[in-house]
Amino acid sequence: MLRLDCLRSVYSELEDYLVVTIMGAVAAELQSLGHRPNFFYLQHAMGLASSTGLGLALCLPNQRVIVFDGDGSLLMNLGSLSTMARYRPRNLTHVVFDNESLLSVGGFPTATSAGTDLEGIARSAGIPRVVTVRDVENFRSAVCEASQRNELTTIVAKVIATGPSGYVTDLSLLENRFQFRRFIQSLTQH
Amino acid sequence: MPVSFANSKLIYETLKECDIRLVSTLPETWLVHLIRMTDEDPEMTLVRLAKEEEAVGISAGAYFAGVKSAMLMQNHGFLASINGIVSFAHLYKIPLLMLISYRGSLGERDPWQTQGGNVTEPVLRALRIPYFFLDSIDSVKKRIREAQILAESSLQPVAILLTRDLMWEE
Numbered sequence: 217m218l219r220l221d222c223l224r225s226v227y228s229e230l231e232d233y234l235v236v237t238i239m240g241a242v243a244a245e246l247q248s249l250g251h252r253p254n255f256f257y258l259q260h261a262m263g264l265a266s267s268t269g270l271g272l273a274l275c276l277p278n279q280r281v282i283v284f285d286g287d288g289s290l291l292m293n294l295g296s297l298s299t300m301a302r303y304r305p306r307n308l309t310h311v312v313f314d315n316e317s318l319l320s321v322g323g324f325p326t327a328t329s330a331g332t333d334l335e336g337i338a339r340s341a342g343i344p345r346v347v348t349v350r351d352v353e354n355f356r357s358a359v360c361e362a363s364q365r366n367e368l369t370t371i372v373a374k375v376i377a378t379g380p381s382g383y384v385t386d387l388s389l390l391e392n393r394f395q396f397r398r399f400i401q402s403l404t405q406h
Numbered sequence: 407m408p409v410s411f412a413n414s415k416l417i418y419e420t421l422k423e424c425d426i427r428l429v430s431t432l433p434e435t436w437l438v439h440l441i442r443m444t445d446e447d448p449e450m451t452l453v454r455l456a457k458e459e460e461a462v463g464i465s466a467g468a469y470f471a472g473v474k475s476a477m478l479m480q481n482h483g484f485l486a487s488i489n490g491i492v493s494f495a496h497l498y499k500i501p502l503l504m505l506i507s508y509r510g511s512l513g514e515r516d517p518w519q520t521q522g523g524n525v526t527e528p529v530l531r532a533l534r535i536p537y538f539f540l541d542s543i544d545s546v547k548k549r550i551r552e553a554q555i556l557a558e559s560s561l562q563p564v565a566i567l568l569t570r571d572l573m574w575e576e
Contacts, residue, residue: 236467256470260493264463271467271475274451275428295456296463302454393498397470404472 217351219313219375220245223284225356229363230255230282233309234272234400237284238265240320241379242313246284248380251387253399259389263293266300266310273305279403280307280363287314287328294337300368301342309362310343310370317377338370345369408575414439416543417505417568420550421476426503427451428468428475430461432483436507436573440478458483462490466500474554476503481510481526482519484565491533495563502563503554508539513570530565537565540572 219242227249235255237243243257258265269283290296290312300310316329328334338346345367349355355373362369418440421429429444430453431437444452453464461477468475479487484506495502509516510523530537536556538549550566557564 234470258463258494260497261462261490262493264459264466264490264494267460267463268467268470270453270460271428271464272471273467274453274464275468275471275473293457293460296460298456299453299460389498393500400470401472 217349217355217373217375218378219315219373220248221352222313222355222373222375224249225352226359229359233280233282234276235282235284236265236269236272238262238286238289240286240383242284242286244380244383244385247385247387253395255392256396257387257389257392262289263296265289266293266296269308269310270296270300270303270305273308274303276400276404277305277307280309281305282309282311282359285310285312287312287316287326287334288318290334291326291328291332294341297338297341297343297370301344304342304344304368306366306368308368309359310368311359312370312372313375314372315375315377319377319379320383323377335370335372338372343368343370346372348372348374350374409436409438410573410575411439413543413546413572415443416546417540417550418443420547422447422449423547424551424554425474426476427473428453428464429478430455430464430475431478432458432480434480434483434507434509436509436568437478437480444478457486459487459490462487462494462500462502465502466494466498469500476505478505480507480522481567482522484526485522485529488529488533491535491563496533499561500563501557501561503557504563504565505550506565506567507573508567508569511570513574526567535563535565536560537567539567539569541569542572546572
């Protein structure tokens, strides 16, 4: 399963979410499908995309939030699973693209290539719903179901370790950040 | 426990007056009253962390959502948050109000706190984080409010160091 196909399969639904992604391939691939003002790409600070999603979800309980995390990033901040589970905001969907690799920095294998089971870790951390998906159809239905059930869900999506040739896009980090905040202001002022 | 309840209360009331509505924290002795006050206040969201760096992401999310927040941690927690501060708050110009208990400074009896005490201010200076001391009740309200104003106008983290003089009663 390709991460890009997963993103494409839910791209139209993402209009209704606040979207936070990790750096590297995830950010570049989502932008390749078309940037929107409700997408925020955390281009560094590995591990903090899920924390950012948690902050957004707790502060905007009526707004759906989705985080596109990765195995390398999540492994740097496993404690975030326990913090998310503790507060379990219903409006938060946590997707982890697990390619068993630190793809953006040379493709070195992560611990998930050697048996570390993120689904098991997330479940044991107390995330109320955790699923692993291996094909695009199931990925799409898992994302839709998380929203319909209105329950904090971690979706571990097993994907192939391949990505775009480069990661720098023409969207500056600050432009993205100011646009994202203005977008949320426009939602909350109505 | 000789942590000052009255001074903790003054700090807490100031946070409320500054419209802080989310506090993320990891417990530490000097902060016990502040954490309890936050926990018991229905107007406040308390996020108990596994590690302090998470607070950078949570406060950034709150900021995007238009909610004012504060990070409440020990100086060792600040040291544990540095990459988040540099690679998120500084990189993306996110205002953070950080209340940091300044352990390991003059009068510290716990040997394990002392190295962190030595490096707290040099690290803050190296990161170019403006920092101010809370050391007397007279300046609590003014300094916290001014730190928040500076964080919001400069779009960067600002640190308040909670000192032994203010937090501890012996």
